[in-house]
Amino acid sequence: MARSNHSIGFYFSSDLPFLTLAGVGLHYIDSHEYSWNNRNREQKLCLIQYCIDGEGTLELDGIHYPILPGDAFVIDIPGENHYYLPSHSSYWEVLYLEFSKECLPLMRKIYRFKGPVVHLSKESGLVDQMMSIYESAVKNELKTFFENTKTAYNLWMDFTLYALTCSDNEISKIDHAKAYIDQNYYMEDLNLDLVAEHAGISKYYMCKEFHKKYGTSPGKYLKELRISQACRLLTVNSDYTIQDIARMVGYSNNNYFGKVFKASKGITPDQFRKQSTQYDFVRAVYETPEQIYIPELQNIDA
Numbered sequence: 001m002a003r004s005n006h007s008i009g010f011y012f013s014s015d016l017p018f019l020t021l022a023g024v025g026l027h028y029i030d031s032h033e034y035s036w037n038n039r040n041r042e043q044k045l046c047l048i049q050y051c052i053d054g055e056g057t058l059e060l061d062g063i064h065y066p067i068l069p070g071d072a073f074v075i076d077i078p079g080e081n082h083y084y085l086p087s088h089s090s091y092w093e094v095l096y097l098e099f100s101k102e103c104l105p106l107m108r109k110i111y112r113f114k115g116p117v118v119h120l121s122k123e124s125g126l127v128d129q130m131m132s133i134y135e136s137a138v139k140n141e142l143k144t145f146f147e148n149t150k151t152a153y154n155l156w157m158d159f160t161l162y163a164l165t166c167s168d169n170e171i172s173k174i175d176h177a178k179a180y181i182d183q184n185y186y187m188e189d190l191n192l193d194l195v196a197e198h199a200g201i202s203k204y205y206m207c208k209e210f211h212k213k214y215g216t217s218p219g220k221y222l223k224e225l226r227i228s229q230a231c232r233l234l235t236v237n238s239d240y241t242i243q244d245i246a247r248m249v250g251y252s253n254n255n256y257f258g259k260v261f262k263a264s265k266g267i268t269p270d271q272f273r274k275q276s277t278q279y280d281f282v283r284a285v286y287e288t289p290e291q292i293y294i295p296e297l298q299n300i301d302a
Helices: 101-114 126-138 145-165 173-184 192-199 203-214 218-236 242-248 254-265 269-274 297-301
Strands: 007-009 021-029 035-037 045-054 056-060 063-067 071-077 081-084 092-099 117-119
Touching: 007 126, 021 045, 021 126, 021 145, 045 101, 045 126, 056 071, 063 071, 071 081, 071 101, 092 101, 092 126, 092 145, 101 117, 101 145, 101 203, 117 145, 126 145, 173 192, 173 203, 173 218, 192 203, 192 218, 203 218, 218 242, 218 254, 218 269, 242 254, 242 269, 254 269
Parallel strands: none
Antiparallel strands: 007 021, 021 092, 035 081, 045 071, 045 092, 056 063, 056 081, 071 117
């Protein structure tokens, strides 16, 4: 069934700092004047734009991504990105949803796992979910701040979970490089040369393609992964000392680990642990069903 093209914006009188849906619309683009360079835009929002038909282009940090039917890209505005109707494409039909900046942590998580472009399968239900949001907006069914923010959170949680758990049909050498980091982050001598050698590619190529696919450098990804695993160990296991945990996530120097941790989290590892001691039990809640391997301490000494 054909849908009419509309755009709907939302005005909020609430001062609650929650994620909200700021705007939604369907757009059929057939003019090559359609071009949004977001480097100097005054709006402050995050955008999910889904390609229904035709083809568009997203340029981010100098890398150009073709946006084909079934693809959705996620960006923040203002930002180092630009999307447009390329000269070789005669039209581009899109569904777009604009959100407040509270979704930035989720967007950055998606970038680390999938990069800025995610292909949405029909089985995911996400396209139907986004279309339903559009239709609800057209019918003025999102009448309260709480209905709006609940809708926004539900979509972003489902979208993020899908991006973190879906896998590409073809495993590339860059995927092998990331998997090698995931499985060996606790090794003190792990470096980019070793990762590139394992994947069978040059370090320069790996860094370039890793950033292109995951939106971050392999070195930064490794550091964030180590800190993430340290947080998990500090939270769920009180038997390990700070020095033990530092060694378990790849830092032989306890002081250096403390500096890196504080730079990332704003507090020391010990302060982070104390925040989690107010409960009788602390359960680990994982982001995806597939958990990253956490080595036993004795394996490191072997």
